[in-house]
Each structure stands twice: as C-alpha cells, then as structure tokens.
Amino acid sequence: MDSEALKKYSALHPKPAGLTLQYGTAGFRSKAEQLDHIVFRMGLLAVLRSKAVTATIGIMVTASHNPEEDNGVKLVDPLGEMLHPSWEEYATQLANAEEQELQKVITEICQKAAVNLHKDASVFIGRDTRPSSEKLSQSVIDGIQVLGGQYHDYGLVTTPQLHYLVCCQNTQGQYGKATLEGYYEKLSKAFIELIKQVNSSSGESQRQLKIDCANGIGALKLSEMKPYFPQEVLIHIYNDGTKEKLNHLCGADFVKVHQKPPGGLDMKPNERCCSFDGDADRIVYYYKDTAGHFHLIDGDKIATLISIFLKELLAKVKQNFKMAVVQTAYANGNSTRYLQETLKVPVHCVKTGVKHLHHKAQEFDVGVYFEANGHGTVLFSKAAETKIRQLVKEEKDGEKREAAKMLENMIDLINQTVGDAVSDMLVIEAILALKGLTVQQWDSLYADLPNRLLKVQVADRRVIDTTDAERRALTPPGLQEKIDALVKKYNLSRAFVRPSGTEDVVRIYAEADTQENADALAHEVSLAVFHLAGGKGAPPQP
Numbered sequence: 099m100d101s102e103a104l105k106k107y108s109a110l111h112p113k114p115a116g117l118t119l120q121y122g123t124a125g126f127r128s129k130a131e132q133l134d135h136i137v138f139r140m141g142l143l144a145v146l147r148s149k150a151v152t153a154t155i156g157i158m159v160t161a162s163h164n165p166e167e168d169n170g171v172k173l174v175d176p177l178g179e180m181l182h183p184s185w186e187e188y189a190t191q192l193a194n195a196e197e198q199e200l201q202k203v204i205t206e207i208c209q210k211a212a213v214n215l216h217k218d219a220s221v222f223i224g225r226d227t228r229p230s231s232e233k234l235s236q237s238v239i240d241g242i243q244v245l246g247g248q249y250h251d252y253g254l255v256t257t258p259q260l261h262y263l264v265c266c267q268n269t270q271g272q273y274g275k276a277t278l279e280g281y282y283e284k285l286s287k288a289f290i291e292l293i294k295q296v297n298s299s300s301g302e303s304q305r306q307l308k309i310d311c312a313n314g315i316g317a318l319k320l321s322e323m324k325p326y327f328p329q330e331v332l333i334h335i336y337n338d339g340t341k342e343k344l345n346h347l348c349g350a351d352f353v354k355v356h357q358k359p360p361g362g363l364d365m366k367p368n369e370r371c372c373s374f375d376g377d378a379d380r381i382v383y384y385y386k387d388t389a390g391h392f393h394l395i396d397g398d399k400i401a402t403l404i405s406i407f408l409k410e411l412l413a414k415v416k417q418n419f420k421m422a423v424v425q426t427a428y429a430n431g432n433s434t435r436y437l438q439e440t441l442k443v444p445v446h447c448v449k450t451g452v453k454h455l456h457h458k459a460q461e462f463d464v465g466v467y468f469e470a471n472g473h474g475t476v477l478f479s480k481a482a483e484t485k486i487r488q489l490v491k492e493e494k495d496g497e498k499r500e501a502a503k504m505l506e507n508m509i510d511l512i513n514q515t516v517g518d519a520v521s522d523m524l525v526i527e528a529i530l531a532l533k534g535l536t537v538q539q540w541d542s543l544y545a546d547l548p549n550r551l552l553k554v555q556v557a558d559r560r561v562i563d564t565t566d567a568e569r570r571a572l573t574p575p576g577l578q579e580k581i582d583a584l585v586k587k588y589n590l591s592r593a594f595v596r597p598s599g600t601e602d603v604v605r606i607y608a609e610a611d612t613q614e615n616a617d618a619l620a621h622e623v624s625l626a627v628f629h630l631a632g633g634k635g636a637p638p639q640p
Contacts, residue, residue, distance in 0.1 A: 099215055099245065101201055107244045108200055111138035111237055121189035122599045123180070123451040125172025127161050130230035137171045137234045139192045141221070141241020142204065144173055147185060148219035148247060150211050151176055155219075156264040158257050159235045160226040163312070163351035163375040166344040169230045171238070172257075174222075178265030178273075178515025180453050185211070219247035222267065224260035226315045226377050227339055252278070256315050256378035258518030265515045278322070285521055286326035288510035292528040293328065295504070305330045307527065308371040310360045312349030313339040316378035316519060323520065331527070336363040350375040350382045350472050350519070355551070358392055359384065370530075370537045374519040380472040381519040383526070385537045393541050397468035398425070398433035400526060403540055404476060405443055405466050407529045408508070412464065414501035415489060419463035419482050426450045427569045427594050428470045431609055436544040447567040450596065452517065473517035478509050547590060549609035550620035554627045555634040556604055559597035562631055568596045580626045588615045593623045604631060 113135040119126050126136050140157060148155045156174030164170070173181040173189070181189070188207045195203040208215060221242050225231040235251065242249045252263060259281055266276035274284045311317035317338035324333070337348045337360060345352065348360035350373040359365055360373055365386045372383045383395035405423055412419050422444040423437050429447070437443045448454040452473060459465025463482035468474025478486075486509065489502035511528065513521040530540065556562075563573040571578045577595070585591050591610035598605055604627050608620035617640075624638040 099201070099204065103244050104201055104204075107138070107240050108135075108197055111135045111240065113195075113197060118194045119190075121181075121186045121193065123453060124162065125158075125170050125181075126189075126193065127164060127168060127170035130167060130169040130228065130234070133169055133171065133230075133234060134237050136193050138237040138241040139195075139200075140171050140173065140189065141238040141243075141247075142245055143185070143189055143192055143207075143241075144221045144238075145219040145242055145245040145247035146188075146204070146207055146211070146213050147173065147175075147181075148221060149215065149217040150213045152217060153220075154222055154264055154267045156222045156224065156260045157238050158224050158226075158260045158377075159231045159238065160257055160315075160377040161228070162257070162377045162379065163345055163349055166228055166346070167230075169228055169234060171234070174261050174264045176264065176268040178261035179456065180516075183453075215245075219245070220267075221247055221249045222260060222264050223249055223251045224255040224257070224263075225253065226257075226344075227254060227313075227318065228344060254315060254318060256319050256518070256520065258379050258513050258516050258521065259319065261515040262513055262518075278319075282323045282326045285511055285513075285524060286323070286328075288507040289524045289528055290328050291507045292504060292511065293330070293531050295500075296531045305527070305531070306332050306334070306370065307523075308334045308336060308363060308365070308369060309523070310337045310348050310353070310363050310371070310373040311335055311339070311378075312352075312360075312374055312376045313337045313342050313344045313346065314349070314374070314376040314378065316374035319378065320520065337361075345376045349373055350380040353384060353394065354382050354396060354471055357394055359386070368536070368538060372523060372526075375472075378519040379517045381522050381526075382472040383537065383540075385541070387538070393538075395537070395541055396430075396546075397470045397472045397474055398430050398546075399540070399543065400472065400522065401425070401466050401468035401474060402433055402436060402441075402543055403529055404525060405437060405441060406543075407533065408464055408466070408476070408505075409441060409443060411501045411505050411508075415486070415498055415505065417482075417485055417489075419485075421464040422446055422459075422462045422466070424448060424455045424458045424465060424467040426455065426469055427567055427596075428607055430470065430546045430549065431590065431592060432544045432547050440544075447569070449568050451599070456516075468517075472519075472522075475514060475517050475522070476508075476512045477514050483509055547609040547611070548613035548616040549607065550613075550616045552606040552608075552620045552624045552638070553598070553603040554606065554624050554631075554638060556602055556627070557632045557634055559602045559604060562595060562597045562604055562627075564594075564596050569594045571595055574630050577626060577630045580630065581623055584619060584622045584626070588619050591615065591619055593619055595623065595627055602634075 153176035161170035455467040
C-alpha cells in the first residue's frame with residue numbers, strides 16, 4: 099500500500115470534523131456535500147472487498163427516493179447481492195476514521211478479513227442522475243486508483259442494472275452479458291417469448307401503460323430500452339427529468355406514502371399507471387375508477403399477482419417445488435390472509451430491510467418477496483432452475499413443456515439479484531396480458547385493510563427494541579402491553595412500532611376495519627410511544 103499516495107489523496111477528500119455516518123441497508127445516505135470523503139473511502143473499501151473475495155465488486159452512487167440534494171453510496175457483492183453484514187461494519191469504521199488513522203484502519207480490515215493486498219481488484223461503478231453524482235463517482239475512482247484497483251465506469255445506470263452487470267461479470271456470463279445491451283436483450287427476449295402466448299382477442303388496450311419515472315434514471319433507461327419492445331407495447335413516459343426535480347411530488351415513494359397520483363401525469367378513469375422510484379428499484383401501480391377514486395396497487399398486491407401466476411405454472415409442471423412468499427410486518431393483513439387461506443401459499447414474516455427478505459427467500463425453490471413499498475423480486479433455487487430448463491428441452495408432454503417454457507422465460511425476465519422496477523413492470527405486464535386481467539380485476543383480488551403510518555421523534559431511537567420480526571416491542575417496559583390493550587379496542591386490528599434505521603424517530607403502523615379506526619389506533623399508539631419512549635417536542639396531535 100502506497101502510504102504517500104493515500105495521504106495525498108485523502109487530503110483531497112477531507113472528512114468534515116465531527117461527522118459520523120452509519121452504513122445501513124441503503125448504504126450511506128446524507129446531504130451530497132457531506133459525502134465526498136465517504137465515496138472516496140468506499141472506493142478504497144471496494145478494492146479491499148474485491149481482493150478479499152477475488153471477484154468484481156459494484157459501487158452505486160445514488161440516494162434512491164430521497165430528495166435531489168441528498169446522495170448516497172452502496173456496495174454490491176459478487177452475485178449482485180447486498181454487501182455482506184460483516185463488511186457493513188468495516189464500511190462504517192473506514193467512513194468515520196480520522197485522516198491520520200486511515201492507513202491503520204485499512205491495515206486492520208486487511209487483517210480481520212484476510213485481504214491479500216497483492217491480489218488484483220476490479221470494481222464496476224454506476225450512478226444516478228443527481229447533479230452531485232458525477233463528481234462523487236470521480237471521488238470513488240480516486241479511492242480505487244490509490245489502492246491500485248481496476249475499474250469500469252458504466253456512468254448513468256439504474257441501481258438494479260449495476261447489480262445485474264456485477265452478477266454477469268462474476269458468473270462469467272452465465273447470468274447474462276455484462277453490458278446494458280445484454281440487459282435489454284435478455285429482458286426483452288424473455289418478455290416477447292411470454293406474450294407470444296397471449297390470446298389476441300383480449301384486445302389492444304391491455305398494452306397501454308403510463309409510467310411516472312420520478313424525474314430520475316428510469317426515464318433515460320426506459321427510453322434506451324424502447325426499441326427492444328414489441329410493437330404491441332405502448333409505454334408513455336412521464337416525469338422524465340427534463341423539467342422537474344428528482345422525486346419531487348412524484349415517484350413510487352411519494353405515491354405510496356401520500357396515497358395519491360404523482361404530479362406531471364394526467365390519469366383518465368381505469369388507465370393503468372405505475373411509478374418507479376428515483377433509482378428504479380421500486381415500483382407501484384395505481385388507477386382511478388370512474389367515480390374518480392384513486393386506487394393504489396402496492397408491493398403486497400404485486401407479490402400476490404406473481405404468486406398466483408407462478409403457482410399455476412408450478413402445478414402444471416408437477417415437480418415438488420417448494421414455493422413461499424416472504425413479507426415484513428408492514429404487509430397488509432388482508433394480503434397475508436389471501437395468500438395463506440385462498441392461494442394456500444406459505445407466508446413468512448421477517449424484519450424490515452431487503453437483505454432479510456432476500457435471505458429468507460433463498461430457502462425455497464421459488465421465493466417471492468416484496469416490501470409493501472414496491473421493492474421486490476422472485477428467487478429461483480439453482481436446482482429448480484436446472485430442472486425447469488431441462489423440462490423445456492426434454493419433456494414429451496405438451497402442456498408440461500409449455501408451462502416449463504413459461505417458467506424459463508419468467509426466470510430470465512426477473513432480475514434475481516435485487517428488486518428492479520423495469521423487470522418487475524415487464525413481469526406484471528406479461529401476467530396481466532396472459533391472464534387477460536384488467537387493472538381493476540387485479541385490484542379486486544382482495545381489499546386492503548385501512549392503515550396508517552406515523553412517526554414520532556424521540557431523543558434516542560435505541561430505547562425501542564423489538565422481537566418476532568419487529569411485530570412486538572421488548573423495550574421500553576410497558577409499551578407492548580399498552581399496544582396490546584389498544585389493539586383490543588378495534589376490529590381486525592393490529593399495530594407495531596419499530597425504530598427507524600436512519601434517524602431518531604420511531605415508526606408506527608396500524609391497521610383496522612375502517613380508516614377512522616386505523617387512524618385512531620395509530621394516534622393512540624403514537625401517544626404511548628411519546629410518553630414511554632422519550633418523545634421530543636410536543637405530543638402527537640390527532
């Protein structure tokens with residue numbers, strides 16, 4: 099390690115005094131001007147990680163659905179998965195080290211993680227469309243070069259595209275070609291194969307879709323992908339980033355939180371619309387009915403649609419594949435009921451955070467996971483994938499072979515590395531077309547229980563500790579008993595509280611038989627949190 103070069107470059111990316119940041123599920127996120135030293139050091143860390151695992155590592159500069167003035171950075175592990183938890187700690191240590199300690203911390207990481215500095219390192223870089231992203235990815239490059247790593251800068255890409263590219267590179271092309279063309283070709287080919295089976299009598303109107311791209315990277319990449327789509331697919335891109343600010347009054351997060359359509363998109367009754375978030379790894383659908391009421395179709399209902407389709411195909415191929423859906427405590431109670439009781443699909447609940455869902459979904463032959471916010475995907479076990487591809491080649495029974503062929507195309511259409519708005523959109527569009535479903539019919543599979551999300555500011559979020567996949571509070575004493583008593587007052591109700599992963603707030607979720615009751619329950623729980631968990635400022639108002 100060239101300590102002079104490290105000193106020199108580190109001084110060009112100084113750490114602001116007194117700033118400490120934590121590497122969480124979303125990597126680092128903060129105001130863009132606080133991140134220069136962080137991204138430089140993540141360039142260093144990516145080289146160390148690459149040397150430790152002898153594989154290419156990804157670095158994405160994005161803050162997803164955050165406001166445009168924020169930015170962030172996250173690392174991507176060799177198979178396109180999120181950074182290993184033990185390395186999240188190294189990331190936090192390296193990010194917060196004082197300048198004179200930097201070399202010492204790097205040496206410690208090398209010892210703990212058995213990093214051989216003489217090995218080669220390779221890093222793929224991607225960034226979103228924020229004004230600060232280009233300069234920050236230059237700082238990443240400085241970090242990579244100081245430790246002698248090789249890099250490929252893919253420039254503007256969606257977060258899921260970078261995950262895909264890293265996975266392709268490390269599977270020697272088995273997962274696909276490590277280029278954007280490779281991504282567009284793989285997805286569009288699978289999509290075209292799937293919709294070949296569509297009964298043409300179900301009408302053209304099926305294929306019209308309005309997409310709110312949150313004024314982000316999704317708009318650029320969807321435009322690039324348009325030539326790859328078949329004629330029948332008419333996508334109309336709104337909030338393409340040419341006029342307005344990223345994520346401002348638009349995007350999947352805005353639509354989900356505010357339960358209303360984004361600005362910049364005019365909806366006619368019963369038109370199918372969807373929104374991506376700022377880095378295109380989340381998607382939600384919605385429409386307005388003839389009475390003008392807004393209907394949101396969130397991640398729970400997306401998971402349900404995909405599960406119905408996959409379950410039918412799995413039944414036809416007659417293999418004993420184990421399928422399950424993985425949710426978090428935020429999943430609507432009626433989605434869980436529908437999956438378990440009507441569809442008879444096992445449902446597992448895990449802690450909030452994509453890494454927990456992804457990890458659990460890997461336990462099944464077919465693991466479907468979605469967060470209610472619209473981030474999710476489907477994982478197929480190696481054994482299931484091999485068997486399905488074998489059936490396509492060898493199965494004599496026509497119906498079985500056709501079903502296997504559809505499953506094979508689903509495997510290729512789904513981005514198994516991470517939630518991907520573009521891929522998920524194509525999966526949904528294919529299923530709706532194949533099943534001849536309108537957006538209203540999809541929505542009416544079950545009715546969501548009315549719910550309310552609130553947050554309460556507290557002095558220290560760590561006073562709340564939870565168990566049972568965050569559905570019960572262990573501390574502070576008396577809080578869970580209070581929540582239990584409040585829940586008993588309402589029909590079909592439940593409520594839980596959990597500390598935010600990023601700020602000193604406690605998040606509250608409540609659902610009940612009516613919106614009025616869900617609101618009342620959420621408010622009463624927020625008062626309990628305020629009084630028992632050290633609330634700040636004035637008590638919550640109804």
